[in-house]
Amino acid sequence: MKKLETWVTVPDTSDFSIYNLPFGIFSVKEGAPKAGIAIGEQIVDLAALADLGLLEVSGVYFRQSTLNDFIGLGKEITNKVRLDVQQLLILENSPLKNHPKVFVPQQDAKMHLPVHIGDYTDFYSSIEHATNVGKMFRDANNALLPNWKHLPVGYHGRASSIVVSGTDVRRPMGQILPKDQIEPVFQASGRLDFELEMGFIVGKRKRLGERISTKNAAEHIFGMVLFNDWSARDIQKWEYVPLGPFLGKSFASSMSPWVVTMEALEPFRVSGPEQDPKVLPYLEFEGEYNFDIQLQVGIQPKGTTEKVVSTSNFKFMYWNMLQQLAHHTVNGCNVNVGDVMASGTISGKDASSYGSMLEISWGGKKSVQMNDGSERRFLEDHDTVIMRGHAEKEGIRIGFGEVKGTILPST
Structure with a gap:
């Protein structure tokens, strides 16, 4: 497995390493639920990332209360989003370093069911x-x-x-x-x-x-x-x-x-x-x-x-x-x-x-x-x-x- 290093602080015992980057739905205070990726003790706000032009997927997909429509885009697209975020978290001169508001502490977020479950x-x-x-x-x-x-x-x-x-x-x-x-x-x-x-x-x-x-x-x-x-x-x-x-x-x-x-x-x-x-x-x-x-x-x-x-x-x-x-x-x-x-x-x-x-x-x-x-x-x-x-x-x-x-x- 290729060794990866991130500039984000990730505890050694964290489930959410740079190799993971799982998707979820979160909200902050009275804000509407939206999509994020977990890294260490932080959440990467995917809607904010899309607004910065750092993702090829429209932010519309990340401002929904479930991941269903995003997942429905297909693995070719969802995999690329995950790998693009991974690269942004690895790059020494990552543009994310200039946009700290993209990161939300997990302790400040409320988590929701990630998908609408029809069956x-x-x-x-x-x-x-x-x-x-x-x-x-x-x-x-x-x-x-x-x-x-x-x-x-x-x-x-x-x-x-x-x-x-x-x-x-x-x-x-x-x-x-x-x-x-x-x-x-x-x-x-x-x-x-x-x-x-x-x-x-x-x-x-x-x-x-x-x-x-x-x-x-x-x-x-x-x-x-x-x-x-x-x-x-x-x-x-x-x-x-x-x-x-x-x-x-x-x-x-x-x-x-x-x-x-x-x-x-x-x-x-x-x-x-x-x-x-x-x-x-x-x-x-x-x-x-x-x-x-x-x-x-x-x-x-x-x-x-x-x-x-x-x-x-x-x-x-x-x-x-x-x-x-x-x-x-x-x-x-x-x-x-x-x-x-x-x-x-x-x-x-x-x-x-x-x-x-x-x-x-x-x-x-x-x-x-x-x-x-x-x-x-x-x-x-x-x-x-x-x-x-x-x-x-x-x-x-x-x-x-x-x-x-x-x-x-x-x-």
Whole structure:
């Protein structure tokens, strides 16, 4: 990887290095949301940059409240914008040095959802997670359902309740079947959980009736985010047969504000797990399309410090993004710019890498001690869940920042 140096101060541990330069939507004070790029602890105001004539793209695209129209210009243009900004941050005699107002401190900015999400799909692509759930709720010797190794299982989620990192999440109410009873009750979820996931943003439209193949799927993937698909396990358990998740999932999902481009992640591609049995031809792919992204989940009870409860990695995924997108559209389903496809819970082989409290507590049978001495089997009111992710190689770090949310009591 070519060594790059920037004249902007970037802490060594920053997720937003000169190699990254993710896109996001921010606002300052009462100002309207607009597009920016993160570098260190600063945001480069892309609208201001365009006004100075330093970008070939009109500032109109950067004064919108989402990145959808900009992303829709295509990778040839969006990649060039990112590389042009990179050069401006590298050049010793950069014209940006004469325009300090182009930079906005991240601490002064409010972040927004980076895209308008028309549709959201949640997959179930970690074999370790699916196996753990199967062992808990079905036959331990036949944990995976017969279809699992033949297709990327997924379901259509609720796009309207996806919120940006930092948004509080209200504990959901719903129908729950108490243990050893035959009639449900209506009450607040007592088994509220997080799900450690990553999501990708669709960057290219595909019309209804057309399919995306694994050979061209990468053209349709703009970038990635961290994703917490909050889950009410007790509500979900009662409702999910026969049609799958509904109210146990749709109350909220949290997404990180910065979209890391696939071009920035290119050096971190790795091989995924061997897929056996052999997949059908439309799911076959060439090359490496798993990514070595280190992931972490922490729980911070009110008034105390954070306790890390999971350390996982995105490279564990059995089904990759090319296969997910190819399968999603094999029936002719259309996709649009800004659609979000989430990975499903990301778990590794050992308990330290499990991506949900359902697994960490093994269905509520075990507890995790917090730093204040309290214990958790599932999430309690006023707990804050913080997820982080970064890739690192040869001293070069590219990260996603964090996605966090605090649980508020039910009403």
